[in-house]
Amino acid sequence: MSSSAAGQHLLAIDDLGSEGIEELLEVAEAFGEVERRSVRKVPTLKGKVVASLFFEESTRTRLSFETAAKRLSADVLSLAVASSSVKKGESLRDTVETIEAMGIDAVVLRHKSAGAPHQVARWVNRARVINAGDGFHQHPTQALIDLFTVRQELSLRRGQQSERSGLSVFEGLNVLVVGDIRHSRVARSQIQAYALAGAIVTIASPGTLLPDDVSSWPVTVAENFEDALRSADIVSVLRMQEERGSGSFVPSLHEFTATFGMTEERSMLLKENALITHPGPMVRGVEIASRVADDERCLVRKQVANGVPIRMAALFLALSSPEEASRD
Amino acid sequence: MTDHMLIRGGTVVHRETTTRSDVLVVDGIISLVGEHLDIPAGTTIVDAEGCWVGPALVDLHTHLREPGGEEAETVASGARAGVLGGYSAVMAMPNTSPAIDSSAVVAQVLALGQASCLDVAVAGAITVGRLGERLAPLAEMAELGVTFFTDDGTGVQNAGLMRRAMEYARGLNVVIADHCEDDALAGDGCMNESSLSSELGLVGRPALAEEVMVARDLALAQHTGCELHLLHLSTVGSAALVAQAKQAGVNVTAEVAPHHLLLTEELCREYDPLYKVHPPLRTANDVEALRMALRSGGIDAVATDHAPHAPETKDRPFAEATPGMLGLQHAFALTREALGGADADPVLLFRVLSRTPAKIARLTQSDQRRGGHSAHGGEIAVGEDANLVVIDPEGRPVVRSEVLASKSRNTPYEGRTLLGAVRHTIVRGEIVVNDGVAQR
Numbered sequence: 001m002s003s004s005a006a007g008q009h010l011l012a013i014d015d016l017g018s019e020g021i022e023e024l025l026e027v028a029e030a031f032g033e034v035e036r037r038s039v040r041k042v043p044t045l046k047g048k049v050v051a052s053l054f055f056e057e058s059t060r061t062r063l064s065f066e067t068a069a070k071r072l073s074a075d076v077l078s079l080a081v082a083s084s085s086v087k088k089g090e091s092l093r094d095t096v097e098t099i100e101a102m103g104i105d106a107v108v109l110r111h112k113s114a115g116a117p118h119q120v121a122r123w124v125n126r127a128r129v130i131n132a133g134d135g136f137h138q139h140p141t142q143a144l145i146d147l148f149t150v151r152q153e154l155s156l157r158r159g160q161q162s163e164r165s166g167l168s169v170f171e172g173l174n175v176l177v178v179g180d181i182r183h184s185r186v187a188r189s190q191i192q193a194y195a196l197a198g199a200i201v202t203i204a205s206p207g208t209l210l211p212d213d214v215s216s217w218p219v220t221v222a223e224n225f226e227d228a229l230r231s232a233d234i235v236s237v238l239r240m241q242e243e244r245g246s247g248s249f250v251p252s253l254h255e256f257t258a259t260f261g262m263t264e265e266r267s268m269l270l271k272e273n274a275l276i277t278h279p280g281p282m283v284r285g286v287e288i289a290s291r292v293a294d295d296e297r298c299l300v301r302k303q304v305a306n307g308v309p310i311r312m313a314a315l316f317l318a319l320s321s322p323e324e325a326s327r328d
Numbered sequence: 329m330t331d332h333m334l335i336r337g338g339t340v341v342h343r344e345t346t347t348r349s350d351v352l353v354v355d356g357i358i359s360l361v362g363e364h365l366d367i368p369a370g371t372t373i374v375d376a377e378g379c380w381v382g383p384a385l386v387d388l389h390t391h392l393r394e395p396g397g398e399e400a401e402t403v404a405s406g407a408r409a410g411v412l413g414g415y416s417a418v419m420a421m422p423n424t425s426p427a428i429d430s431s432a433v434v435a436q437v438l439a440l441g442q443a444s445c446l447d448v449a450v451a452g453a454i455t456v457g458r459l460g461e462r463l464a465p466l467a468e469m470a471e472l473g474v475t476f477f478t479d480d481g482t483g484v485q486n487a488g489l490m491r492r493a494m495e496y497a498r499g500l501n502v503v504i505a506d507h508c509e510d511d512a513l514a515g516d517g518c519m520n521e522s523s524l525s526s527e528l529g530l531v532g533r534p535a536l537a538e539e540v541m542v543a544r545d546l547a548l549a550q551h552t553g554c555e556l557h558l559l560h561l562s563t564v565g566s567a568a569l570v571a572q573a574k575q576a577g578v579n580v581t582a583e584v585a586p587h588h589l590l591l592t593e594e595l596c597r598e599y600d601p602l603y604k605v606h607p608p609l610r611t612a613n614d615v616e617a618l619r620m621a622l623r624s625g626g627i628d629a630v631a632t633d634h635a636p637h638a639p640e641t642k643d644r645p646f647a648e649a650t651p652g653m654l655g656l657q658h659a660f661a662l663t664r665e666a667l668g669g670a671d672a673d674p675v676l677l678f679r680v681l682s683r684t685p686a687k688i689a690r691l692t693q694s695d696q697r698r699g700g701h702s703a704h705g706g707e708i709a710v711g712e713d714a715n716l717v718v719i720d721p722e723g724r725p726v727v728r729s730e731v732l733a734s735k736s737r738n739t740p741y742e743g744r745t746l747l748g749a750v751r752h753t754i755v756r757g758e759i760v761v762n763d764g765v766a767q768r
Contacts, residue, residue, distance in 0.1 A: 093643050113645030114529035115599025135647070137529025185529060211526035212534070 005317040009121045009129040012138045013192040021196060022167050025148050027313035028306075029163035034071060035309060045074035048105040048319055053079045053095070054132070055111045060280060060304065061132050061142075065108045068311035074319075077104060096120050100127050105319055108132050114185075128318040136183050136244075139279075143189035145310045146277050147197060149303045150234055153275060170197035176228050177201065177219075179238035179260060179287050180209045182249070186279045187238055191219055194234075202228050206260060208249040225260065229269040237262045237278045237288050253286050262288045267295065275299055331355050331757065332368050338376025338718060340708045341383075341674045343683065351381060353714040356757025361708060374752055374759065376718045382678040383705050384416030384715040384753055386685040388583055389480070389559060389631035390656060392418070392448070394440060395433070396425025400736050401636035403437065406656065407444035409634070409733040411760045413657040414750040416715035417447040417691050417704045418634075422458065423481035429453035429464040434472050445760045445768055447701040447715075449689055451476045454493045454504065460485050463493060470500045473700070475690045478505035480559055483541050485511055490545065494554035503688070505557040506545050508566070509607055513537035518647045520593040520608040528596065530646060533608050535563040542566045546573040549580055557688055558582040560633050562607040563614050567621040574626065581688050583631035584618050586659050589666035591615075591740060601642045601649030602740050605635070608651075619666055622680055629685040630663045632656045636736030654739040657732060660719060661746035670721070670747060702756050714757040723749025725764075733766060 005020040016024065034042055050069040054062050062078075069076045079099065090098075096107065106128045109117050114135030121129040133139040147170070154169045155162040175194045181187045181203055194201050195218035203210070204222035214221065222228035229235065240247070240256060250256045257263065262276065267289070270276075276288075276298040284290045292298060335351040340361065352360035352371075367373070387410065393401035403420070410418050420437055422428035428437060434450050441448025452469040456462050458479040466477055477497060483506050484490040490506070497504045514537035519525050521532020542558060546569060549556035561567060561582050570582045587605060592612050595603040603609060621627040635652025642649050655662070663681060664672045686692050686705025694703045694713060702713040727741040753761035760767050 091640065091643065092645060111645060113647045115647075116645045118599045119645065135529050136531075188527070188529060212521050212532050213523040213526050216523040216527065 006320050007128070008318065009117070010140055010314050010318055011117050011121060011129065011131045013140050013143055013189045013196070016140070018167060018196040021144065021147065021193060024144060024310070024313050024317060025151065026163055027316060028144075028148055028309040031071075031309040031312040031316070034312070041071055041073060043073045044316060045069070045072035045319060048074045049077055049103060050074045050106045050108060050315060051077040051079065051099050051104045052108040053099070053110070055081050055092070056133070058110055058133070060307065061110065064307035065132060065311045068308050069315055071308065072312055072315060074315065077102070092116065092120070093123050096123055100124050106130060106315060109134070111135070130314055130318055133185055135185065136188070137185050138189045139185040140189050141310055141314050142186050142279050143193040144314070145303050145306050146190060146236065146279070147193055148310055149299050149306050150275060150277065152302070153299060157273070167197040170194065170199045173199040173233045174231050175199045175201045175234045175236065176222070176232035177203045177236045177238065178262065179205055180240050181205050181238065182209045182211050183241040183244040184238045190236055191217060195219075202232075204228050204260065206250055206256065226266070226269055229266055230271070232270065232274055235262065235270065235274060235276045237276060239279065239281065240283060240286050257286055261286065262292050264289045264291050267292045270297070277303060280304060332371040333374060333754075333757065333759070334365060334367055334371050335374045335376050335381055335716065335718060338379045338381035340381045341678045342708060343679075344675060346674060351708060351716070353754070353757050356714050358708065358710055358712045358714055361710060372759070374718065374754075376752070378720060378722060379751060380674050380719045380721060381708065382674065382717055382719070383682045383686070383708065384717040384755065385414045385660060385681045386689060386691060386704050387415055387418040387632050387634065387656060387659070388557075388629060388685045388689055389585070389633045390418040390420055391423065391633070391635045391652070392420045392437070393424060393636060395436060400638045401734060403440035403444050403448060405733060405735045406634070406636070407446045407448065408766050409656045411445050411753045411755065412733050412750060412764075412766055414660050414717040414719060414753055415446060415656065416717070416753065416755045417449060417686070417689070417701065418656070419449045419451050419476060419689050421480045422451050422453040422478065427453045427458045429456055429458065431465070431468045431472055434469050434474055438472065445766070446755050447691070447704065449476070449691060449701065450474055451478050451480070451505070453477065454479045454484055455489065458482065460489065463489070463496060466496060466502065467500055470502055473695055474502070476503045476505055476557070478507065478559065480505070480507045482511070483507045483509050487544055487548070491548050491552065494548055494552040494556070498552055498554040503555045503557050505559055506541065507559050508538050508541035508545060508561070509533065510537045510540045513540060516647070517608070518604055518651070519596045520610050522593060522611065524593055524597065528599070530596070533606065535565055535610065535614070538563055538607050539565040539569060542569050546570070546578055546580060550576065550578045553579065556580045560585045560588065560607060560631065561618065561627060562588045562610050564617040567617050567626055571621065571626040581628045583629045583685070584622060584627050585633040586630060586655050586662040586666065587653055587740060589615060589618055589622070589630070590662055595740070596646070599646045601644060601646050602653065602738055604646060604649050604651045605653050606651040623667065623676065628680070629688060630659060630680045631685060632659045636734050637738050638736060642738050652738070654732065654734055654736060657734065658727060658741055658746055660750065661748045662741070664747045714754055716754040717750060718752040720749045720751050723751070725749045
């Protein structure tokens with residue numbers, strides 16, 4: 001099999017292409033097996049050092065990446081930004097160059113500025129960079145988790161083996177992405193990923209929470225939210241990013257919920273076999289009603305569980321040479 | 329003892345035509361223009377064979393960073409970049425630290441200019457500290473010869489205050505110049521607002537932010553009768569608004585920067601802060617409209633917005649990096665590239681880079697009031713001050729950031745082959761650049 005992701009930085013979904021996405025999902029299926037063993041650890045990345053640099057608060061993504069690295073037997077070097085030299089005025093570039101000088105193989109980076117991982121990828125000599133979320137730009141592993149989880153669910157229903165289904169399960173699916181798209185890096189990654197996988201993507205949000213210009217995006221803007229819900233196979237509900245000022249883009253959270261929240265009433269409009277995803281953390285009662293979140297059509301728990309195998313796959317591919325990975 | 333210099337064998341670029349002429353300069357003044365002039369003994373010969381000889385260039389928009397930003401540029405280093413670019417005069421912008429908002433700082437920068445290798449005109453701030461809150465002492469600064477006022481770096485946000493500034497400036501017979509970007513619309517934006525900014529997850533600075541303020545300023549200028557100059561216009565809409573206002577008789581001039589004539593927002597795709605600038609790089613459509621406006625006279629002048637920045641302020645995440653790029657040393661060739669390449673008309677080039685900006689900056693007459701400046705952007709004719717440039721249109725130098733005269737390295741043109749080379753620059757009769765080498 002050809003290997004497009006091996007040995008590459010993982011900065012944005014578009015860099016992977018559909019082949020890269022398929023490859024990464026397949027590797028993740030294999031690592032999912034490891035998760036079900038009694039000793040949940042493989043020696044794959046023994047001797048490699050993975051640095052996790054989170055310049056922005058995060059619990060689940062950071063834990064998930066660090067767990068993934070440890071499952072692969074890599075050593076994890078974790079920079080606690082709050083107590084680091086960054087607070088003393090050190091630049092991102094100096095921080096990264098200092099850490100690379102300690103002999104690391106991969107940098108998992110989260111930063112509030114869009115494009116920071118691209119810049120870091122230019123600054124490092126040999127380390128591979130994995131984007132764990134940059135500003136409003138991209139959060140590729142989160143989108144991959146969503147596709148991975150949806151594929152498992154749909155394969156199960158169709159009685160297929162997930163790892164053999166490639167991306168065919170996405171062909172022609174109606175995916176509806178709802179909510180604060182303007183401030184969402186998850187949405188940008190997801191839209192690229194679903195579109196590359198062959199799905200038809202529609203977005204719905206209040207006018208102020210749409211990105212400024214989506215004319216070149218592979219999406220349609222829903223004219224009628226309710227109609228879009230009726231025809232959706234997958235609904236991706238996004239978090240209202242209050243910390244990024246989403247609140248000031250709508251008159252009130254209450255009005256947002258009334259107009260674009262995934263309320264119980266709206267969930268009734270969905271097809272019986274539709275699926276709901278949410279990147280977490282959920283704000284129950286704002287973008288999603290509690291009963292919808294706990295509905296069996298909602299995949300949020302499974303998404304969280306799939307975080308580790310996806311990130312194992314991302315680390316494994318980034319740290320393998322193209323030759324190794326294609327030896328199949 | 330008189331000092332004779334003969335610029336020999338060049339094509340002299342006049343206001344409307346070109347002629348093959350020699351130019352004899354005696355004691356800093358052009359004393360003969362014609363073919364095969366006799367050479368008095370002891371005359372310095374400046375070889376201009378195959379070259380254009382024109383009035384040295386005048387920049388309406390230079391950030392010299394002194395006082396306060398000497399790690400990025402000084403008056404001396406900026407002046408050196410200027411003469412290497414063929415300039416004999418530059419307008420120093422007031423966003424220094426402290427801002428140029430009082431006669432004391434004006435005097436300081438003028439003194440630094442006197443010691444440099446070209447004429448430095450000083451732009452005063454419109455408001456105290458450029459904070460947009462109350463008027464700076466315009467009359468006090470005008471007394472020292474300041475004729476051009478701006479809060480550049482930012483626009484005057486309060487329309488009422490801007491109206492007052494224009495009313496006051498009209499009485500002083502000085503120019504009000506504005507950096508047109510409405511902060512409420514530009515916000516934290518760091519590149520052009522477009523489908524690209526939406527894709528890159530970068531907050532945009534919409535064309536609208538510029539055009540809203542251009543429209544406001546034009547209305548205020550029409551109402552007050554003040555002479556208005558619009559700095560670094562960057563959009564199709566701004567060009568149209570200015571053209572319309574000129575038709576209506578508004579007393580307005582406008583400039584465009586070389587980077588807005590050549591570069592587009594696509595360069596931001598890799599998140600390299602070298603391409604971050606305010607107003608931002610726009611689209612190919614905007615570039616085309618600005619070129620057309622410059623050709624038609626809708627936009628009057630090319631001004632560099634030369635903005636040196638120390639590397640540590642650029643080597644940062646895109647949204648956090650300082651906006652601005654260098655331009656002074658290469659503006660002639662870049663403008664030529666934008667206006668038709670090798671076929672561009674030298675008459676037009678010298679009009680937009682020298683003669684018109686000199687008029688806007690009121691530098692066409694020498695001013696002895698403050699130990700003063702000489703006359704710039706004039707005709708190549710007997711009696712004129714010898715502020716001249718000799719440009720080899722066949723020269724093809726390549727931009728190398730490590731050999732720039734500026735103290736900073738933030739040029740977006742690294743590796744670019746330039747259409748033409750500045751061979752000699754003559755300021756007040758002195759050869760300050762000889763064969764492409766700065767003499768001091």
